Amino acid sequence: MRTAFIDELCKLAENDPSIWLVCGDLGYSVLEQFSDRFPDRYLNAGVAEQNMTGIAAGLALEGKTVFTYSIANFPVMRCLEQIRNDVCCHNLKVKIVSIGGGLAYGSHGYSHHGVEDLGVMRCLPNMKVVAPGDPIEARAAVRAMAADIGPGYLRLGKAGEKILHSGPVEFEFGRAIPVLKGSQVMIFSTGGTLGIALDAAGDLQAAGLSVAMSSMPSLAPIDRDAILDAARTVELVVTVEEHGPGGLGSAVAEVMAESGLSTRLRMVRLRHEILKIAGTQDFLRASLGVSREHLVNSVLSVLRPT
Amino acid sequence: MTEIERLQSVAQSLRAHAVRMVHKARASHLGSCLSMADILACLYWQVMKIDPANPALPDRDRFILSKGHGAAILYAALAERGFFPVEELDSYCQNGARLQGHATTCVPGVELSSGSLGHGLPVGCGIALARKRSGLPGRTFVLLSDGELDEGSNWEAFLFAPQHRLGNLVAIIDYNKIQSFGRTKDVLDLDPLADKLRAFRWDVREVDGNNMQQLCDMFNSMPVDADCPIVVIAHTIKGKGISFMEDQLIWHYKSPSDEQLAVALAELGVTA
Numbered sequence: 001m002r003t004a005f006i007d008e009l010c011k012l013a014e015n016d017p018s019i020w021l022v023c024g025d026l027g028y029s030v031l032e033q034f035s036d037r038f039p040d041r042y043l044n045a046g047v048a049e050q051n052m053t054g055i056a057a058g059l060a061l062e063g064k065t066v067f068t069y070s071i072a073n074f075p076v077m078r079c080l081e082q083i084r085n086d087v088c089c090h091n092l093k094v095k096i097v098s099i100g101g102g103l104a105y106g107s108h109g110y111s112h113h114g115v116e117d118l119g120v121m122r123c124l125p126n127m128k129v130v131a132p133g134d135p136i137e138a139r140a141a142v143r144a145m146a147a148d149i150g151p152g153y154l155r156l157g158k159a160g161e162k163i164l165h166s167g168p169v170e171f172e173f174g175r176a177i178p179v180l181k182g183s184q185v186m187i188f189s190t191g192g193t194l195g196i197a198l199d200a201a202g203d204l205q206a207a208g209l210s211v212a213m214s215s216m217p218s219l220a221p222i223d224r225d226a227i228l229d230a231a232r233t234v235e236l237v238v239t240v241e242e243h244g245p246g247g248l249g250s251a252v253a254e255v256m257a258e259s260g261l262s263t264r265l266r267m268v269r270l271r272h273e274i275l276k277i278a279g280t281q282d283f284l285r286a287s288l289g290v291s292r293e294h295l296v297n298s299v300l301s302v303l304r305p306t
Numbered sequence: 307m308t309e310i311e312r313l314q315s316v317a318q319s320l321r322a323h324a325v326r327m328v329h330k331a332r333a334s335h336l337g338s339c340l341s342m343a344d345i346l347a348c349l350y351w352q353v354m355k356i357d358p359a360n361p362a363l364p365d366r367d368r369f370i371l372s373k374g375h376g377a378a379i380l381y382a383a384l385a386e387r388g389f390f391p392v393e394e395l396d397s398y399c400q401n402g403a404r405l406q407g408h409a410t411t412c413v414p415g416v417e418l419s420s421g422s423l424g425h426g427l428p429v430g431c432g433i434a435l436a437r438k439r440s441g442l443p444g445r446t447f448v449l450l451s452d453g454e455l456d457e458g459s460n461w462e463a464f465l466f467a468p469q470h471r472l473g474n475l476v477a478i479i480d481y482n483k484i485q486s487f488g489r490t491k492d493v494l495d496l497d498p499l500a501d502k503l504r505a506f507r508w509d510v511r512e513v514d515g516n517n518m519q520q521l522c523d524m525f526n527s528m529p530v531d532a533d534c535p536i537v538v539i540a541h542t543i544k545g546k547g548i549s550f551m552e553d554q555l556i557w558h559y560k561s562p563s564d565e566q567l568a569v570a571l572a573e574l575g576v577t578a
Contacts, residue, residue, distance in 0.1 A: 041439075045466065046462070046466065048465070048466070050428065050458070050462055051428040051459055051462035051465075053428070053430075054428020054429045054431065054459065055427060055431050055432035055435065057432060058428070058429040058431060058435070059432040059433075059435065059436045060432075061432070061433055062433055062437060062440075064436055081422055081425075082428070082459075085419065085420075085421070085425055086425055086428075086429055088564065090418070090419065106471070147449070169501075186517070200562050280360055
């Protein structure tokens, strides 16, 4: 996904001289593609995320479209107040890019696990929050972010994520991307769990269920219509995400709870605890309750109770 | 009246506005406003290129109040300079007014909303960098408090600006030696401050920040196309200009009573 990001950003920067890339001393062997071509619009701010984000706000006050870049929590949590006060309060064109969101930095440990970012960012005013599900969504999201007038947060995976969509997708802020149609269960997925959602949907179809599935890269704004449509038509809505409380499940629950509809809802999300073990991304996801099996079982426990 | 006397008179009138505003609003941070009055008068009436009729003038100098709690006197300066009607100062902190207690861009002429400390200098670095790389004129002035130098984000910016040779950036430290819980030397001692900043590779200037002649001489002799950011350590007195408020921590918090207002205005040479 980071390759998709930097490719797309370079393409955009060719035609838009206002685009800057500012990193916090991370992105070795990735960002050179941009810095070699646009040295005057590239900045390594050093290991100093607060200053990096303040600088980004200053650049944006001068009319620049600034992408800040670092890994996992670093461009989000360390400088959260700069994002809130300097960027969001002034509605500036600062786009925060986090590489390795979720548990992508597996064995690096809790410091490198971005598992609260979506909830934190979607509370901020003016902030568009996007977690693409595959490189195709990532490219589309980068284009939309660059064109949008205000702040944005882009949670990306790391490297080597599979392309899951068979062709180009229509990305729009506040719009889900329909993948499968069905009448019994709707699965909403955000970010890197799109593959899990697709696999689980296949398993559930094989078990005889009619399964709808949509990717929801845009968490803020969220596609209320898609949620309400699903809540009116299916028996069960399930969310899946590589995030703890506060993310997609919470956002969908807010919309459904206010709707007055009594459609059942299940959230497949990371258990709210701090991991004390090492492991791969897949292993750690499953350890905290997010896997193809967890998603399948979550649906079957409601629709096919034993 | 000499130019210096005129600027001193401007500073006194800004102080009078701040005292009235804080009194009426039952607000706080009056001591912080009074210590920076002379700096604002010098910058807004003598040093900076600005156009109140066109606040977004592209090649204007930028002023960022990082110590956003000094908003009352910044608003007074902006109103007196013509960015908005002076009468609006009466609405400071009143229900529904745009003049909030900390600096906000809702008010014409304010370049950055602030209030949480340690934000102004990084943003100033970004503005200065954008203008330097684009070859655009105009300097960026950032006014900081001494207490806010406790914030690590400032030191990130102090490292950054010389690295990128931001000669179009001027940081001014309102060094009144008092922060919210006591004397800076007792809370987190900044000294030797000039040596620290020199070690960070800034061009360090020290002045009596309540002496208009020194302020004007210093700002007027400042290079406009330097290769190195400049930091002004302005030694000031918290509560400057009102005898019973000078160097008193309590005026970080208190608003003056009706009687204190009358005494304060009399000391400033203004009738209520």
